[in-house]
Amino acid sequence: MEDTSPNEIATPATAEVPTDAAQRISVANSKPEITPDGDTDQLKITMGDFEGPLDLLLYLIRQEQVNIYDIPIARITDEYLRYLNLMQELDLTVAGDFLVMAAQLIELKSRMLLPRDPSEVEEELLDPRAELVNRLLEHEKFKAAAEMLWSRATVERAVFKRAEIETDKNNPEVAVGLFDLLRVFQEILARQKEEILLEIEREEVSMAEMIDRLRNMVRSAGEMNLTTFFERAKSRRELVAAFLSVLELVRMSEISLVQSETFGAIMARPASPSAESA
Amino acid sequence: MSKAAKATDVETAEVEESSSNDEIEGQREIGEAELKAIAEAMIFVADEPVSAKTIADVIKVDREAIDKVLVELVAEYDGRNGGLQLREIAAGWQIATRPEHHEQIRAYLKSRPSAKLSLASLETLAVIAYKQPVTVPEILEIRGVQSPSAIKTLLDKRLIVAKGRKETVGRPMMYGTSKEFLIQFGLKDLSELPSIEDFQDLAGGSDS
Numbered sequence: 001m002e003d004t005s006p007n008e009i010a011t012p013a014t015a016e017v018p019t020d021a022a023q024r025i026s027v028a029n030s031k032p033e034i035t036p037d038g039d040t041d042q043l044k045i046t047m048g049d050f051e052g053p054l055d056l057l058l059y060l061i062r063q064e065q066v067n068i069y070d071i072p073i074a075r076i077t078d079e080y081l082r083y084l085n086l087m088q089e090l091d092l093t094v095a096g097d098f099l100v101m102a103a104q105l106i107e108l109k110s111r112m113l114l115p116r117d118p119s120e121v122e123e124e125l126l127d128p129r130a131e132l133v134n135r136l137l138e139h140e141k142f143k144a145a146a147e148m149l150w151s152r153a154t155v156e157r158a159v160f161k162r163a164e165i166e167t168d169k170n171n172p173e174v175a176v177g178l179f180d181l182l183r184v185f186q187e188i189l190a191r192q193k194e195e196i197l198l199e200i201e202r203e204e205v206s207m208a209e210m211i212d213r214l215r216n217m218v219r220s221a222g223e224m225n226l227t228t229f230f231e232r233a234k235s236r237r238e239l240v241a242a243f244l245s246v247l248e249l250v251r252m253s254e255i256s257l258v259q260s261e262t263f264g265a266i267m268a269r270p271a272s273p274s275a276e277s278a
Numbered sequence: 279m280s281k282a283a284k285a286t287d288v289e290t291a292e293v294e295e296s297s298s299n300d301e302i303e304g305q306r307e308i309g310e311a312e313l314k315a316i317a318e319a320m321i322f323v324a325d326e327p328v329s330a331k332t333i334a335d336v337i338k339v340d341r342e343a344i345d346k347v348l349v350e351l352v353a354e355y356d357g358r359n360g361g362l363q364l365r366e367i368a369a370g371w372q373i374a375t376r377p378e379h380h381e382q383i384r385a386y387l388k389s390r391p392s393a394k395l396s397l398a399s400l401e402t403l404a405v406i407a408y409k410q411p412v413t414v415p416e417i418l419e420i421r422g423v424q425s426p427s428a429i430k431t432l433l434d435k436r437l438i439v440a441k442g443r444k445e446t447v448g449r450p451m452m453y454g455t456s457k458e459f460l461i462q463f464g465l466k467d468l469s470e471l472p473s474i475e476d477f478q479d480l481a482g483g484s485d486s
Contacts (some may be wrong), residue, residue, distance in 0.1 A: 053423065145474060148404075149403060160384075190472075
């Protein structure tokens with residue numbers, strides 16, 4: 001329902017459509033109408049782009065080619081109501097504004113039909129349509145004004161201005177003075193000082209220390225599960241040192257490794273007494 | 279400042295400057311050519327249209343002198359047939375491109391035409407522009423249809439602004455157009471809008 005593009009030109013195929021629906025709903029012999037949408041079975045609704053009841057009335061007056069100062073109210077009212085029926089038939093929500101206008105038109109039509117009271121004073125002999133005509137003319141003027149604004153804006157959109165210059169004002173990042181910089185620098189220094197105070201010294205174990213530790217442990221215990229030894233390592237670094245110290249002591253024949261079963265615990269023992277003494 | 283205090287020649291220059299501020303008569307005479315150059319440069323750097331009064335106040339010359347050089351500048355820009363125009367917009371002056379070259383400029387900027395206003399918004403804007411300050415019920419009377427979304431769109435785009443409340447039943451808000459409106463529609467001021475009565479003939483003589 002939304003694609004009600006205005007000024008849609010009916011395709012020649014329209015005439016060949018045998019549906020009486022197309023005839024029934026056509027208003028003022030032209031727009032709006034339903035046309036088959038290309039080769040699909042879908043029907044396309046083509047309607048005027050009406051902004052409200054005044055717009056619709058103006059459209060109908062234009063369509064019927066009648067004088068706006070002498071509107072044939074009966075004819076226009078019929079067309080107007082036909083249009084509202086069409087909208088309802090198409091399940092379009094008819095805005096309250098349209099219904100108000102319908103009521104006003106019907107009232108106007110009935111007043112036009114009534115014979116004038118000959119005793120009426122001259123002043124009251126005003127054309128009952130005058131108010132509506134004035135509203136329509138006023139509305140049309142503003143429609144024209146809107147068109148004027150549209151073309152002005154179109155021209156204006158083709159004119160380009162210099163892009164914004166980057167200044168201190170619109171770039172807060174550089175809107176600082178030397179003292180701001182100093183203050184921030186001081187904050188950073190203070191933060192760094194705190195970090196130094198909080199820093200925990202890493203416990204570094206050298207290879208020599210690790211070798212000593214392993215040697216002492218094996219000597220004092222006589223036999224030690226290597227898993228226990230490795231588990232004592234507090235860091236990856238220490239673990240590597242521990243592993244290397246095992247290799248080193250084996251190479252120096254200070255310890256020997258014994259594994260009683262496949263995938264079993266590996267035990268470290270002091271090597272032969274001769275090596276130990278060496 | 280401390281530097282100036284050290285150097286004697288700068289110091290004297292400063293004294294001269296401060297004294298010239300006190301008595302405008304003693305100010306160095308700025309030639310018309312220089313005045314024109316300064317005014318042009320000022321308009322160039324300004325983010326938004328800059329008024330002749332602002333330029334005059336900054337350079338500390340008479341408004342008339344600025345008006346004179348601006349007229350000459352406009353003639354220079356137009357006479358040169360260059361890519362730029364100097365124009366009066368929203369009660370100020372602005373340097374802008376000419377609309378003729380919009381395709382190439384847009385291609386360079388890789389910009390797409392900004393979203394256009396809907397017919398409903400444009401009509402509402404037209405009513406506000408001509409009837410301001412105007413309330414929502416008054417707009418409804420002319421348009422014959424409610425326009426809450428149009429009003430919101432126009433407010434969002436800063437084309438209209440609230441202009442206080444009308445002292446009537448319900449104290450409805452009154453709306454008027456903004457400076458942004460003048461800029462976006464290329465108007466010097468509201469008086470540049472064609473009279474609404476000029477549209478009369480258009481409206482009446484539409485049935486042919």
